[in-house]
Amino acid sequence: xxxxxxxxxxxxxxxxxxxxxxxxxxxxxxxxxxxxxxxxxxxxxxxxxxxxxxxxxxxxxxxxxxxxxxxxxxxxxxxxxxxxxxxxxx
Numbered sequence: 001x002x003x004x005x006x007x008x009x010x011x012x013x014x015x016x017x018x019x020x021x022x023x024x025x026x027x028x029x030x031x032x033x034x035x036x037x038x039x040x041x042x043x044x045x046x047x048x049x050x051x052x053x054x055x056x057x058x059x060x061x062x063x064x065x066x067x068x069x070x071x072x073x074x075x076x077x078x079x080x081x082x083x084x085x086x087x088x089x090x
Contacts (some may be wrong), residue, residue, distance in 0.1 A: 002039060006032040 007028040008015050022028045032081065062083075 001036040003034045004037050005030050005034045 002019060002088075004017050004019055005023075006015050007018055007022045008031050010027050010029060018028075020034075025029055044087075
């Protein structure tokens with residue numbers, strides 16, 4: 001069994017269900033009593049493909065972020081080299 005309660009986000013006003021961890025967070029206030037909930041786990045044939053898909057998306061986002069950061073660095077290098085008229089290093 002897991003103890004959960006409903007909490008309200010003080011900045012945006014939405015509510016969410018959580019365990020005791022949010023009770024320590026200043027941006028949430030508990031608005032219900034805790035209740036015991038027995039969660040039934042989903043089978044691996046449902047969860048594993050969903051996890052793999054989420055990880056693939058996270059990997060692509062990380063690659064995109066890296067590519068953007070590298071492009072910004074390359075641009076800064078080009079600008080610095082243009083000031084001194086030096087060719088870019090290979």
